[in-house]
Amino acid sequence: MSDVKKVVLAYSGGLDTSVILKWLQTTYGCEVVTFTADLGQGEELEPARKKAELLGIKPENIYIEDLRETFVKDFVFPMFRANALYEGFYLLGTSIARPLIAQRQIEIAKATGADAVAHGATGKGNDQVRFELGYYALKPDIKVIAPWREWDLTSRTRLIAFAEEHQIPIAKDKRGEAPFSVDANLLHISAEGKVLEDPWQEAEEYVYSRTVAPEQAPDKPTYVEVEFERGDAVAVDGKRMSPATLLTELNRLGGANGIGRLDLLEGRFVGMKSRGIYETPGGTILYVAHRGIEQITLDRGAMHLKDELMPRYAELIYNGFWFSPERKMLQAAIDQSQGPVTGTVRLKLYKGSVSVVGRKSPNSLYSLEHVTFEEDSVYDQRDAQGFIKLNALRLRLLNRQQS
The missing domain is CATH 3.40.50.620 (HUPs)
Structure with missing residues (x-):
């Protein structure tokens, strides 16, 4: 000592x-x-x-x-480029x-x-x-x-x-x-322990402080547009904002519409299960918006690979390995994918839910010419026959072996 x-x-x-x-x-x-x-x-x-x-x-x-x-620009935004969720739900606010x-x-x-x-x-x-x-x-x-x-x-x-x-x-x-323990920052607020330790008992309304109850949210939906550049949100409803200011605005919109509540029983790194009540209003909107802009700008292979890497990336952050070489390697791959992720997403906020209702991008991979149900001159439907037969070849040979 x-x-x-x-x-x-x-x-x-x-x-x-x-x-x-x-x-x-x-x-x-x-x-x-x-x-x-x-x-x-x-x-x-x-x-x-x-x-x-x-x-x-x-x-x-x-x-x-x-x-x-610094928190939002250098920590929250890089994490959100990965669409990171721990155990399928937790946006990793703490x-x-x-x-x-x-x-x-x-x-x-x-x-x-x-x-x-x-x-x-x-x-x-x-x-x-x-x-x-x-x-x-x-x-x-x-x-x-x-x-x-x-x-x-x-x-x-x-x-x-x-x-x-x-x-x-x-x-x-x-x-x-104190009736429960609290941790808070610009991304979220969490509550755990004491009156929340029985996972069968629903959390009382007084536990929540950043969001109105979805039942008490406005009866009319709120529409919001979030603009992205290279995977990071830069504007809300056409107004450019700094990272922290933008997240603050999304928190305001999400909180007023009852968005971002989560009751989670999670597996701690030290081995035990714990129950946490999380409120992440702005982060929930940002997560849905980012996935929305990726839908129209990311190639299928890149998007699917990102989704495979995401659980490992989220686990590294949850477990405290932000400065590890493997997290940095994954971050480099994720950031490489975000080059074309630019454009605007329109979202509908209503009584605890947030959904994408529109998206546009100068880097859009969506081709109406190819996907239309009407007559087109760019896609020969006969090509699909060979594509299907080649993909079915191994299945047909396997069936012959097993017969």
């Missing part, structure tokens, strides 16, 4: 990370640098600065950064935020001469793996401190007692047990 001189802590300013901050000071006797990232979680971050200062952190050791644009936080912690550690990093993830979840795989990939010799795997503050009562002993301010709503 005495080997640690300075540690960069991923710090939210909440009860848990404030206790961790003081625990690092008292247990390791080290200097602490706090890093607080604005990823669009919707909370004021300046209170985190004041809390850190109150706990004795020097102003030059307090880092509070707005990373929303998973994709962790490598960015880990990356900035390591960069700050290098800039400040810190020899360690710390996080507040528990020993039961995926986040500890995601953070630490990121740390080690970017700085193999970094020391990692994971308090939840080390200390004896194993209950809310003990955390509060520690906070009171060290004069750490405690919000009134933190003295009782």
Whole structure:
């Protein structure tokens, strides 16, 4: 423990990370640098600065950064080019935020001469793996401190007692047990644990905060157009926007129409099953829109290969291997496919559903001449006979062998 001189802590300013901050000071006797990232979680971050200062952190050791644009441009958008879904449903909202936080912690550690990093993830979840795989990939010799795997503050009562002993301010709503645990960023908000632990019981409406109930959504559908360039969304309803601004607008539209709710029982990387309630309104629209523009611009072979690669790509992100060579290899293949993925998709939003109702592109592979039911001069239907016979040859020979 005495080997640690300075540690960069991923710090939210909440009860848990404030206790961790003081625990690092008292247990390791080290200097602490706090890093607080604005990823669009919707909370004021300046209170985190004041809390850190109150706990004795020097102003030059307090880092509070707005990373929303970086988050969407360099992490969310590359992932959405792959149409990534974990276990068929999850849009990876928590998973994709962790490598960015880990990356900035390591960069700050290098800039400040810190020899360690710390996080507040528990020993039961995926986040500890995601953070630490990121740390080690970017700085193999970094020391990692994971308090939840080390200390004896194993209950809310003990955390509060520690906070009171060290004069750490405690919000009134933190003295009782929170009804569930929350993680939020610009892509999604998740809730898990406590009242949500019985997978048979439907989540109460108070669990949801970013979307109206589909039953309460407008009775008239909302139409929206999303424009893409080389696989990335660049405009909504003809208005060009930065990545974070665009996702914020899609969140507004999706939330108002009850879109993006998911009740998922997922297989954690550490081995257990967990239940999460996710809201990803803008991401759900973006996912459907991206698949819509690919329908008209991507060749069948490229699209089908992407769909084969996607589960592996999604699993890598979920498990924390964003910085792995295999994820980078898959990303290169995915990005190569996105050259022609330019155009506009029109979507219909209605009471929790989002569907593609129109698509157009200067790179369209759709040929009305070839597909029409009317008379044409470009396709000879007699060619299909040979095509079918050649494809049937191995089946006919196999049947002869088995007869």
